[in-house]
Amino acid sequence: xxxFADSIAIKVKFVLPKLLGASKCYNLIMNKFFEFLNSxxxxxxxxxxxxxxxxxxxxxxxxxxxxxxxxxxxxAFNQYAVFMTTFPPIxxxxxxxxALILLHALNGFYLVYRNKKARPVKYEGKKDNGPVSxxxxxxxxxxxxxxxxxxxxxxxxxxxxxxSPMEVLRYTxxxxxxxxxxxxxxxxxxxxxxHYYENGNEIVIVKNLYGEVAEAFTSPLxxxxxxxxxxxxxxxxxxxxxxxxxxxxxxxxxxxxxxQGIGTAVFGVLIPLLFAAMPVYFLFFK
Amino acid sequence: xxxxMNITLKVWRQKNKSDAGRFETYQAKHISPDMSFLEMxxxxxxxxxxxxxxxxxFDHDCREGICGMCSMYINGRAHGPNxxxxxxxxxxxxxxxxxxxxxxxxxxxxFPVLKDLIVDRAAFDRIQQAGGFVGINTGSAPDANSIxxxxxxxxxxxxxxxxxxxxxxxxxxxxSSAMLFMSAKVSQYALLPQGQPxxxxxxxxxxxxxEEAGFGACTNTEACEAECPKGISxxxxxxxxxxxxxxxxxxx
Numbered sequence: 001x002x003x004f005a006d007s008i009a010i011k012v013k014f015v016l017p018k019l020l021g022a023s024k025c026y027n028l029i030m031n032k033f034f035e036f037l038n039s040x041x042x043x044x045x046x047x048x049x050x051x052x053x054x055x056x057x058x059x060x061x062x063x064x065x066x067x068x069x070x071x072x073x074x075x076a077f078n079q080y081a082v083f084m085t086t087f088p089p090i091x092x093x094x095x096x097x098x099a100l101i102l103l104h105a106l107n108g109f110y111l112v113y114r115n116k117k118a119r120p121v122k123y124e125g126k127k128d129n130g131p132v133s134x135x136x137x138x139x140x141x142x143x144x145x146x147x148x149x150x151x152x153x154x155x156x157x158x159x160x161x162x163x164s165p166m167e168v169l170r171y172t173x174x175x176x177x178x179x180x181x182x183x184x185x186x187x188x189x190x191x192x193x194x195h196y197y198e199n200g201n202e203i204v205i206v207k208n209l210y211g212e213v214a215e216a217f218t219s220p221l222x223x224x225x226x227x228x229x230x231x232x233x234x235x236x237x238x239x240x241x242x243x244x245x246x247x248x249x250x251x252x253x254x255x256x257x258x259x260q261g262i263g264t265a266v267f268g269v270l271i272p273l274l275f276a277a278m279p280v281y282f283l284f285f286k
Numbered sequence: 287x288x289x290x291m292n293i294t295l296k297v298w299r300q301k302n303k304s305d306a307g308r309f310e311t312y313q314a315k316h317i318s319p320d321m322s323f324l325e326m327x328x329x330x331x332x333x334x335x336x337x338x339x340x341x342x343x344f345d346h347d348c349r350e351g352i353c354g355m356c357s358m359y360i361n362g363r364a365h366g367p368n369x370x371x372x373x374x375x376x377x378x379x380x381x382x383x384x385x386x387x388x389x390x391x392x393x394x395x396x397f398p399v400l401k402d403l404i405v406d407r408a409a410f411d412r413i414q415q416a417g418g419f420v421g422i423n424t425g426s427a428p429d430a431n432s433i434x435x436x437x438x439x440x441x442x443x444x445x446x447x448x449x450x451x452x453x454x455x456x457x458x459x460x461x462s463s464a465m466l467f468m469s470a471k472v473s474q475y476a477l478l479p480q481g482q483p484x485x486x487x488x489x490x491x492x493x494x495x496x497e498e499a500g501f502g503a504c505t506n507t508e509a510c511e512a513e514c515p516k517g518i519s520x521x522x523x524x525x526x527x528x529x530x531x532x533x534x535x536x537x538x
Binding site for chain 2: 118
């Protein structure tokens with residue numbers, strides 16, 4: 001007992017100050033970190049790092065959505081939706097992703113505010129922008145369009161998928177012929193997505209998000225909004241992707257061309273084009 | 287003379303810092319196309335003085351394109367429409383007779399207008415004073431070639447050192463950011479061995495002065511590089527970013 005009391009006393013006398021000292025050090029590091037983050041370069045670093053993560057997300061999201069183009073009654077797409085919302089590592093990453101979207105947007109809005117404050121009186125002379133790209137001058141506007149799009153997009157598909165009653169389908173694929181039969185199941189009987197084998201048949205029970213998507217894309221107005229938003233995505237990433245590398249300080253002459261090439265071809269053209277192709281495909285070809 | 291031009295000028299007039307300011311329209315008559323823009327302004331001012339009016343105040347000094355003093359925002363461009371020149375090296379042959387030219391001061395909260403077209407660029411001095419120096423020993427001058435420097439680094443440093451601190455980068459930037467100026471001042475030392483002892487402290491202190499002055503952040507539009515009369519490259523900004531991050535996390 002005495003030993004125990006002694007050990008406590010020793011801990012209080014010697015270890016505690018050290019721990020406090022360590023927390024002081026921690027505070028110092030955190031202060032430095034926040035000082036860095038609040039500087040204009042720090043804030044731009046935050047934009048660049050979150051932005052590049054979101055670029056990666058866009059690639060993954062787009063490749064998954066390609067399942068929409070499959071003519072299988074939505075089986076692949078609905079299974080993909082289940083995988084994305086139940087597989088734990090993806091779930092963790094998706095919450096990180098939501099946080100980073102918010103961080104990117106809020107930091108962006110703050111930067112726009114701070115940058116506007118740096119020029120209180122506008123120029124009168126008609127501005128000749130020379131080689132300066134339109135995208136680079138309108139990142140705040142483009143980002144705002146995308147932010148509204150993301151909110152509506154999540155309110156539409158994400159919220160409904162998670163919280164609203166929705167059609168449930170049972171896909172029965174014959175193990176021999178490979179033919180798939182689709183049957184609706186009452187929502188009340190739905191106890192979660194299932195994937196199992198029965199009498200040599202592969203059975204998948206899932207919410208029909210594919211049906212929701214197909215239905216949403218019957219509205220020309222929604223499709224138009226979607227396509228406009230993808231134009232915004234194109235212009236936002238056309239500047240954003242390569243600008244992120246400049247902000248991070250990665251700019252060797254020969255490397256710059258590669259980055260600009262990827263930024264324009266992949267993020268400026270390919271990805272927005274494939275995203276925009278989805279609603280157009282559903283509106284006109286389904 | 288027959289080849290001479292008549293120009294209409296829409297010039298920003300502002301009595302002092304606290305005056306709201308407004309545009310006034312003046313005529314500059316019989317202007318030789320070979321005059322520099324500043325000489326044309328002189329002719330216009332002569333006329334204003336003759337008419338008993340207050341002449342337009344503007345900054346100028348060497349009129350050779352190297353001092354960085356002149357600072358006019360002409361027809362929506364810093365230092366006017368030509369590339370790689372300051373306002374004093376812009377000639378009236380770049381305009382047509384009958385043109386209306388809009389002349390404004392640099393616009394930035396960090397560059398308050400003192401009078402008419404003159405802005406206070408002391409914020410640049412504060413950035414420079416915060417870290418734009420190297421520590422050297424006093425005494426006899428060291429041998430010029432005692433420290434080996436790679437040729438391409440010396441060239442890069444010289445290119446950065448070509449910055450005359452005129453502020454066109456701030457004027458052209460949609461965010462009124464002084465990143466190009468600061469990056470040139472950081473780079474000219476960071477590239478050379480003489481700049482290494484203060485390298486981390488320099489970039490931290492300069493950035494602090496930049497933020498305190500109220501300049502904006504960089505959006506990488508590269509308008510600064512396009513407007514810089516000395517062709518300072520935005521590569522320097524990438525170097526500044528690298529150095530600042532390294533110094534933030536490894537500096538004392």
